[in-house]
Structure formats: structure tokens, C-alpha cells
Amino acid sequence: MTKLSVNINKIATLRNSRGGNNPDVLKTALDCERFGAEGITVHPRPDERHIRYQDVYDVKAAIKTEFNIEGNCQEEKFVKLVLDNKPAQVTLVPDALGQITSNHGWDTIKHQSYLQDIIGVFKEAGIRVSIFVDPVLEMVEAAKTTGTDRIELYTEAYATGYKADREQAIAPYVEAAKLANKLDLGLNAGHDLDLENLKYFADNISGLLEVSIGHALICDALYLGLENTIQRYLYQLRKG
Numbered sequence: 001m002t003k004l005s006v007n008i009n010k011i012a013t014l015r016n017s018r019g020g021n022n023p024d025v026l027k028t029a030l031d032c033e034r035f036g037a038e039g040i041t042v043h044p045r046p047d048e049r050h051i052r053y054q055d056v057y058d059v060k061a062a063i064k065t066e067f068n069i070e071g072n073c074q075e076e077k078f079v080k081l082v083l084d085n086k087p088a089q090v091t092l093v094p095d096a097l098g099q100i101t102s103n104h105g106w107d108t109i110k111h112q113s114y115l116q117d118i119i120g121v122f123k124e125a126g127i128r129v130s131i132f133v134d135p136v137l138e139m140v141e142a143a144k145t146t147g148t149d150r151i152e153l154y155t156e157a158y159a160t161g162y163k164a165d166r167e168q169a170i171a172p173y174v175e176a177a178k179l180a181n182k183l184d185l186g187l188n189a190g191h192d193l194d195l196e197n198l199k200y201f202a203d204n205i206s207g208l209l210e211v212s213i214g215h216a217l218i219c220d221a222l223y224l225g226l227e228n229t230i231q232r233y234l235y236q237l238r239k240g
């Protein structure tokens, strides 16, 4: 079964735009769980323009489902934040400073030795590790030797290509997933997944353990309401 982890970054972005506590990030996380989400994802960035470091402590203390902290482990503050909070999972993303959003996976060959070291730090603390990778076979293969528990396939290219030719868009992901399964690497996916493209992805990717979805889900919630939206995403993952 593929778990749905809701990324609440965009709730924090809205809150920060006025400086108060509306919408309430912690309440939203708890409501997401109440409405059926099987995990909460946050992606704090060094400028704290959406999720703030304090939000991470607050959310961790309150939620009951799997907590997934994503971010750039080259930032010392991020490493401390993760080790302080001990989430169920940390997802390592090779973001540059000031990046609008994540836009590529790790080069697991070039950064092999660095990844081995940092993954070891998190695993030593009992935290499951996932690393963000593009659906490129060499990158998946080299991910295995980093010691990571899982990879998260970066799905922006799938989401962009879906409308024009979904078979072509998913093809590299099918191959990457087959290889990950063969190597016994756990498989997550995320970025720009939405109500339209999610089911086809989940149906065609074997062994998909978790999707983390934020931007589209929060946009849908404006029209459909948060509870209804989460139920609809779960339905896309579960229906035959």
C-alpha cells in the first residue's frame, strides 16, 4: 500500500505572508492526520520562508503518523534539526541556497562518499533515510551503495510530460522502480503529483511505498476543502 504524506509547506507560506498564526500550521498537520493522511512532510529551507525550524519541533511533538523531514543536509542547521527531532524519515535533497523549489536529484556517483557519511550519521540515530534522485538507472544503482534505505523519485518530469504522452512520461520511472526493487531499495516519489496524474503513476510503479504531495493538494483544498481533498488523493492511490 502506498502511503500519502501531506507536505504542509504551503500552509506555512500563507501564514508567513501576514506574520500571524493564520492558517495554523500545527492545526493543519493534525487535521491532515484526522482526515486520513498517513504522514506529514515538511521541507524547511535555510531562509525559513515557509516551514520554520520551530514548526518542525512543534509538529514532531504533536503528530502520530510518520514524520518526514526533507532538506539539504549540507546545511549544518538542517542536520541538527533532524537529529534533534528524530523523525521517522529524513529525505536528503541537493537544494541550492535560495532555490524556489527542488529541481534535481542527487548525483549519487559524484557525491557517493559524502552521501555514505551523512546517511551513516542519520542511520546511527535510528532515522530512516531516503535520498531524492532522478529516474536515471546509474543514479539508482549508485544510491544503493550509499547505504540509504529508500530513494524518492523526483516526479517533476513525469508530471510535466503526463498531459502530452503519459506512457512516455512514466517509462523512465518504471525502469528506475524495477531496478530499485531488484536492489532492495525502498521507493518513494514526489514533486508535482496531483489528482490527475497520481493514479497512473501509482498503478504503474511497483513497490511504491510513499508519495509526498504538497503544492497541488493544498491548491485543491482551496476549492474542495482539506478533508475532501485528502480523501480524493487517497482514493486515487487505493481504487482499482
Ligand SMILES: CC(=O)[C@@H](O)[C@H](O)COP(=O)(O)O
Residues within 6 Å of the ligand: 007, 009, 010, 043, 070, 093, 100, 101, 102, 132, 190, 191, 214
Ligand atoms: C523535494 C521536493 O520535491 C519537495 O519537497 C519540494 O521541494 C517542496 O518544497 P517547496 O514547498 O519549497 O517547493
Ligand SMILES: NCC(=O)COP(=O)(O)O
Residues within 6 Å of the ligand: 007, 041, 043, 070, 152, 189, 190, 191, 192, 193, 212, 213, 214, 215, 216, 217
Ligand atoms: N517530496 C515532494 C513533496 O514533499 C511535495 O512536492 P510538491 O507536491 O509540493 O511538488
